[in-house]
Structure formats: C-alpha cells, structure tokens
Amino acid sequence: MNKGKHDPIFWLFLAPAIIAFLMVIIIPFLMGIFYSLTDWTSRPQPGGLQFVGLKNFIESIQDPSFLYSFLLTFVYTFINMLLINIVAFGLALLVTAKLKFKNIYRAGFFLPNLVGGLILGYIWQFIFNIVIPNLPVLSTIYPAIAEPANLMLANRNSAVMAIVIAGSWQYSGYIMMIYIAAILSVPEELFEAAKIDGASPFKKLLHITIPMTAQAFTITLFLTLVQSFKQFDVNVSLTGGGPSTQFMGKFMRGTELLALDIYNTAFTSNSLAQSQARSVLFFVVLVVISLIQVRQNKRKEIEL
Amino acid sequence: MKKILVVLVLLTALVGTAFAGGNQEGVKDSGVRPTLELLQNKPEIDAALKTYAKAWGEANGVDVVIKTVGGSVDVTVDQMLTVGYAAGDLPDVFVFPGVDDYKKWSEVILDVSDQKWVKDTAVEFVYDGKVYGFPVAVEGWGMAYNAEILKAAGVDPASLVNLSAYKAAFEKMDSMKAELGLDSVVSMAASISMSWVTAHHNFNSLLSNGLPYGDLSVVNGLLAGKVDMDRLEQYAEWVGLLFKYADQAVLTTGDYDAQVGAFASGKAVFLHQGNWADGNIEGAGATFKRAFAPHGSMNAATDGIFVAAPAYYAINKDSKVIDFAKQFLNDLVYTDDGHNYMVKEAGMIPAYSTVKLSPTSPLSQSVQKWAADGKVYSWSQYYFSEDFRNNTLGPIYNQFAGGNINETQFVAALKGAFEGLK
Numbered sequence: 002m003n004k005g006k007h008d009p010i011f012w013l014f015l016a017p018a019i020i021a022f023l024m025v026i027i028i029p030f031l032m033g034i035f036y037s038l039t040d041w042t043s044r045p046q047p048g049g050l051q052f053v054g055l056k057n058f059i060e061s062i063q064d065p066s067f068l069y070s071f072l073l074t075f076v077y078t079f080i081n082m083l084l085i086n087i088v089a090f091g092l093a094l095l096v097t098a099k100l101k102f103k104n105i106y107r108a109g110f111f112l113p114n115l116v117g118g119l120i121l122g123y124i125w126q127f128i129f130n131i132v133i134p135n136l137p138v139l140s141t142i143y144p145a146i147a148e149p150a151n152l153m154l155a156n157r158n159s160a161v162m163a164i165v166i167a168g169s170w171q172y173s174g175y176i177m178m179i180y181i182a183a184i185l186s187v188p189e190e191l192f193e194a195a196k197i198d199g200a201s202p203f204k205k206l207l208h209i210t211i212p213m214t215a216q217a218f219t220i221t222l223f224l225t226l227v228q229s230f231k232q233f234d235v236n237v238s239l240t241g242g243g244p245s246t247q248f249m250g251k252f253m254r255g256t257e258l259l260a261l262d263i264y265n266t267a268f269t270s271n272s273l274a275q276s277q278a279r280s281v282l283f284f285v286v287l288v289v290i291s292l293i294q295v296r297q298n299k300r301k302e303i304e305l
Numbered sequence: 306m307k308k309i310l311v312v313l314v315l316l317t318a319l320v321g322t323a324f325a326g327g328n329q330e331g332v333k334d335s336g337v338r339p340t341l342e343l344l345q346n347k348p349e350i351d352a353a354l355k356t357y358a359k360a361w362g363e364a365n366g367v368d369v370v371i372k373t374v375g376g377s378v379d380v381t382v383d384q385m386l387t388v389g390y391a392a393g394d395l396p397d398v399f400v401f402p403g404v405d406d407y408k409k410w411s412e413v414i415l416d417v418s419d420q421k422w423v424k425d426t427a428v429e430f431v432y433d434g435k436v437y438g439f440p441v442a443v444e445g446w447g448m449a450y451n452a453e454i455l456k457a458a459g460v461d462p463a464s465l466v467n468l469s470a471y472k473a474a475f476e477k478m479d480s481m482k483a484e485l486g487l488d489s490v491v492s493m494a495a496s497i498s499m500s501w502v503t504a505h506h507n508f509n510s511l512l513s514n515g516l517p518y519g520d521l522s523v524v525n526g527l528l529a530g531k532v533d534m535d536r537l538e539q540y541a542e543w544v545g546l547l548f549k550y551a552d553q554a555v556l557t558t559g560d561y562d563a564q565v566g567a568f569a570s571g572k573a574v575f576l577h578q579g580n581w582a583d584g585n586i587e588g589a590g591a592t593f594k595r596a597f598a599p600h601g602s603m604n605a606a607t608d609g610i611f612v613a614a615p616a617y618y619a620i621n622k623d624s625k626v627i628d629f630a631k632q633f634l635n636d637l638v639y640t641d642d643g644h645n646y647m648v649k650e651a652g653m654i655p656a657y658s659t660v661k662l663s664p665t666s667p668l669s670q671s672v673q674k675w676a677a678d679g680k681v682y683s684w685s686q687y688y689f690s691e692d693f694r695n696n697t698l699g700p701i702y703n704q705f706a707g708g709n710i711n712e713t714q715f716v717a718a719l720k721g722a723f724e725g726l727k
Binding site: 066152265 | 498559560690701707718
C-alpha cells in the first residue's frame with residue numbers, strides 16, 4: 002500500500018474500469034462537445050465536416066420550441082420532485098410504523114420501479130384514455146370525466162400532470178427505500194426522550210424525524226431532480242409530446258420535455274449537431290442546478 | 306522478478322482479448338456464405354418476408370438478414386441509417402419513402418436504371434432521369450367506407466366526390482346515429498403521435514387532389530411560399546368537416562388501434578386510412594363489405610384516390626454483395642415464389658405487370674380497381690421535409706382538432722407555415 006499510485010499492479014487492476022469509463026463516458030462526451038461546434042450530420046457529407054463556431058448554440062436559444070421545452074421541464078421538475086418526495090416520505094413513514102405485513106407493502110411500493118418506462122407509459126395511456134372514462138364508479142359520481150374534452154391526455158396542463166402521476170408512481174417506491182433506511186437509523190432514544198416530554202406525533206416528525214433524516218433528503222432531492230430533468234421514456238410513450246400548444250406565436254408540442262426535444266431535433270429535424278449543442282446546454286444547466294441543490298441541502302444536515 | 310512476470314502475463318491476456326474480436330471478424334468475412342442485410346419498415350410483412358428470404362437465401366447460398374423497424378414504435382429507417390452510418394455499418398438494401406429521404410442518402414444509393422424490372426413497373430423511383438428505387442408495393446388511401454351502413458343510410462358511395470356531397474352525407478348520417486348504431490360518422494385521429502394521418506396523408510389532399518398524376522404545381526407553389534388561398538380554404542373546410550363528425554375521444558387522444566377499431570366494430574362509417582388497415586380490420590373480426598371513396602377536399606368533383614408506391618428498396622452503393630442484392634430484387638419480380646410472397650403471404654398490391662396474382666382483402670382490391678380505372682392522384686407529401694410535416698404542421702392540425710383554434714385561424718396558421726418555407 003505504501004508504494005501507492007506508482008505501483009504498476011495498482012494501475013493494471015484499475016485499467017478495466019478506467020478504459021471502460023474513458024470509452025463510454027469521457028471520449029463520447031468530448032466528441033459531443035466537438036460535434037456541437039460543427040455541422041455534423043452522421044450522413045454522407047460531400048463537403049466534409051465544417052467548423053461553425055457557436056451557431057448551433059445561438060440557433061437553439063432562438064428556437065421557441067427549445068425555450069418552451071426548457072420552461073416546461075422546470076415546471077415539470079418542480080411538481081414532480083414535490084410529489085415524488087411527499088409520496089415517498091409518506092409511504093416510508095407508513096411502512097416503518099408498527100404495521101402488519103409491512104414488508105409486503107415495501108416490496109409492493111417498490112415494484113413499479115422494476116417496470117420499464119416505455120411499457121409503463123403505454124399502460125398509463127390505457128388507464129387515462131380507456132379505463133378512467135369507462136369506470137362506472139367515476140362516471141356516475143362525476144359524469145364530466147367521460148367527456149372527450151376532459152380526458153387527462155386531451156389538454157396540455159392535465160397531460161403534464163399525467164406524466165407527473167405516471168412518473169411518481171414509478172419512482173416513489175425507489176425514493177421510499179432511501180427514506181426507510183434513513184428513518185430506521187434515527188436513534189430510538191430521541192423518540193423516548195420526546196415521549197417523556199409529552200411531544201405529539203406531529204412534533205416528533207417535525208423536530209426529530211425530518212432533521213435527523215436531512216442527509217437522506219440531500220440524496221433523494223438530487224436523484225429526483227436529475228431523474229425529472231432527464232425524463233424521456235414515459236414522456237415518449239404516454240403523450241409523445243402531445244397535445245399541441247401555442248408559444249411565442251408558434252405551434253408546437255405541448256408536453257415535450259427537454260430530453261424529447263433533443264431527441265426530436267436529432268431524429269425528426271435531422272439536425273444532429275444542433276441537438277448535440279442542446280445536450281451540452283442541458284448538461285451545463287443540470288450541473289449548475291444540482292450543485293446549488295446539494296450545497297443548500299448539505300447545510301441543513303446534522304452531524305451526529 | 307516475479308512481479309514483472311505477473312505483469313507480463315496480465316498484459317498478454319489483456320492484449321489477447323483485445324485482438325480476439327478482430328480475429329473472429331476475419332473468420333466471418335472469409336466464410337463460405339456471404340450475408341445480405343435488408344432494412345425495412347413494414348412490421349406487418351416482417352414474418353412473411355423473413356420466411357421468403359430464408360428460403361431464397363438457402364437456394365442462392367446467402368444468409369439474408371431482415372431487420373424491421375416501424376409500426377407504433379418510434380424508430381424509423383432513417384434513424385437506423387443515421388446510427389448505422391455513424392457506426393460504419395449500413396445495410397445492403399434499405400427502404401426509403403420518397404424524395405426528401407432520397408436526398409439525405411443519395412451518396413450511398415446505387416443507380417439501378419439498367420435493371421430488368423424497370424420496364425415492368427410504372428412507379429419506380431426516378432430522380433434526374435435515373436432510377437434509384439425498387440417499388441416495394443402499391444398502396445392507396447381515401448375514405449374507407451362501410452358499404453353496409455352506407456346502404457342502410459341510403460347514401461350512394463359513388464356520389465361522394467366533393468365537399469358538398471360529403472357535407473350532406475355526414476349530416477344525414479349524423480342525425481341517424483342511433484338507428485345505425487354509430488358512435489360517430491368518421492373515424493379520424495389527430496393526436497400528436499398520429500401526425501402521420503393528418504400532416505402526412507390528409508395534407509396530401511391539399512397537394513394533389515384533383516390534379517393530373519405527378520402534377521407538382523401546388524407543391525412547388527407552396528414550397529416557394531405562394532399559397533392558393535381558394536384551394537387552402539376549401540381544404541380547411543374539408544379538414545373541419547372530418548374533425549367535426551369524428552369521435553372526439555379518438556380524434557384527440559386515440560392511437561391507430563383506437564381509430565381502426567372504431568371502424569372495424571361498426572361504430573364509424575368512414576375510416577381515414579389506407580389499404581394497410583385491412584389486416585387490422587380483419588384481425589378485429591370484421592366481415593362487412595368495404596371500399597374506398599375519394600377525398601372531398603374541393604368544391605369541384607375529384608373522382609380518384611391517392612395511390613403510389615409507399616416506399617422503395619435502395620441498394621447500398623458500398624455493399625459487398627451488390628450482385629446478390631440485385632438478384633434478390635429481380636427474383637421478387639420474376640419468380641413464382643416472389644409473386645406468391647408479395648401477394649399471397651405479405652398481402653401487398655404488386656407494383657409489377659409481371660405479377661398476375663391479386664390480393665384478397667377488400668380494401669386492397671378497391672385500390673387495385675381505382676388504379677385499373679386510372680382514377681388516381683399522386684402522393685406529394687414527401688416533397689416536404691419530415692421536420693416540416695411533424696414539427697410544424699402536426700401541432701397545427703392538433704390545435705384545430707382540439708378546438709383551440711377555429712377554421713379561419715387554421716387557414717392562417719397553415720398559410721404562415723408555408724410562407725416560412727421559402
């Protein structure tokens with residue numbers, strides 16, 4: 002161990018990991034930045050690759066549909082983070098309480114996370130389009146729900162909520178697991194002391210459980226932030242970007258999140274270089290936001 | 306000393322694995338059977354094509370690999386080619402739908418003007434006087450109708466040739482919905498994922514309805530940003546008519562299955578789809594008589610439906626097995642097995658005069674009948690880029706279908722979109 006980093010054996014054992022990391026992360030990442038500055042098409046180009054400077058970035062920022070996707074992604078991320086964390090924390094409190102069959106519930110809440118996002122999107126599409134309007138229980142209490150104009154996926158705002166619901170259903174169980182681990186690690190003495198002081202369950206939650214699990218919040222907020230920002234598969238299969246909307250005088254897809262916008266720029270508009278530029282912008286923004294979030298959360302953590 | 310030995314052994318192992326891949330590659334290349342890879346986009350004929358290709362490959366000493374994309378999965382041939390080109394691995398034969406895609410891939414598409422089959426078809430893909438594409442089949446769309454319900458409603462399908470006739474017929478049947486057992490008159494889909502119905506197929510009515518086959522006057526006008534307002538307004542009225550008498554749930558949120566399902570179950574009289582829907586309609590157990598009526602997008606009578614080759618096989622210029630690829634396409638046209646595959650197994654309408662077989666499904670027969678009568682209009686939508694159709698036009702149709710904009714705003718939005726093209 003003393004010889005440390007100069008030992009060839011050390012590097013040899015590290016080599017597979019380093020090579021894999023280089024090949025699939027570092028090199029493609031640098032190539033991506035390079036391509037974003039060119040007119041690359043991934044098609045036969047008689048003129049060869051031309052260097053175009055920041056043209057792709059400027060055109061991206063000027064494109065209303067890219068700006069719209071950016072704004073929509075922020076809104077979606079905010080709602081999604083909120084809902085996932087509230088649901089996940091609630092579920093975690095539930096399954097750490099003195100409850101019969103709590104292990105079965107834990108497994109049950111985790112299961113949706115094992116369903117692929119694309120399949121999940123199609124299942125929820127079926128629920129929103131067919132099951133909800135045809136459910137006798139719902140349509141007798143609230144007949145308007147079966148009106149075609151009131152379908153979840155028929156309006157822009159409710160369609161965004163539909164993605165949030167499907168996304169939360171998928172991801173809450175996973176986040177719940179992290180909260181469970183954190184809640185179980187809170188020392189029992191604290192609760193006993195609170196009991197002697199006569200604290201109500203709500204006070205205990207507010208002043209013991211939540212502060213003591215702050216380090217879990219750092220992780221879960223980070224994970225849900227990144228996951229919501231990168232949402233793609235549920236978006237594609239559930240709404241495909243529809244229904245449409247008007248923004249800055251242009252007609253465009255109303256529920257197209259950033260990842261889908263980047264994909265459509267690449268494969269429908271056939272502007273691969275520009276979609277690469279959008280990915281780079283996406284990356285930079287996401288890094289900045291996550292750094293701010295993690296720093297803010299870290300301050301609230303309690304060292305034991 | 307011992308340590309160096311260990312390092313050496315590990316290094317050789319590592320280098321060995323790195324080269325192992327290359328060696329296997331070499332063995333495969335010098336193998337006895339070459340491989341012919343074909344990339345196509347019709348999931349409905351995938352099984353039939355694979356069976357035929359396997360038999361053909363065995364007879365000719367080639368391994369034919371068929372790759373299929375498309376259907377409801379959002380991967381297109383173009384995307385596969387883009388990815389393949391980046392990886393340096395293009396298929397030997399691939400499908401392309403029309404001129405916009407030809408231009409993207411013209412560098413790798415082989416000139417096949419000298420092939421025998423060229424004189425036996427009328428719908429080969431020609432660009433600058435040279436033949437580049439082998440037509441896969443002939444397809445057509447119009448307003449597919451349920452002949453039995455039309456008869457019960459007392460509407461003569463032969464009269465449905467213009468806006469006023471359709472308007473009267475739709476109104477009449479809409480008032481008889483209860484007695485005819487209908488949910489809606491028309492089965493139409495306009496959600497964003499169904500833009501290929503609105504912004505591709507329906508859009509073509511504006512481009513070529515009522516014009517001589519191959520007439521590009523409207524297309525060229527629009528591409529130059531010049532809009533014929535009279536034609537556009539009539540077209541918008543037609544779109545409005547279709548949307549108004551459609552089942553609103555299917556229109557705004559339905560997918561292909563929902564759209565075809567409503568027609569197949571007799572809940573709608575008309576279906577805005579092509580003859581490819583026959584398989585799905587039969588699959589749903591429908592046995593009623595059905596055929597195509599023309600689109601009524603104009604005040605003037607337009608007595609014909611839209612018929613063309615939906616896609617063409619192109620041979621990759623850089624392929625190592627060009628001769629096999631040429632032979633594969635020729636054998637489709639000139640052997641009984643090829644005919645049998647195209648018509649009987651895959652259920653396609655043949656694009657070649659050498660094929661004497663006829664498809665058995667009613668909508669395909671209807672397309673053949675219209676084509677035999679010479680009452681056909683061209684497919685011109687491929688002169689507009691996929692980007693324009695999906696990203697610009699699709700949302701406009703969707704807004705109109707959802708009732709967010711009215712007919713006047715729809716006309717203005719389309720006009721603005723075309724003016725942005727020049």
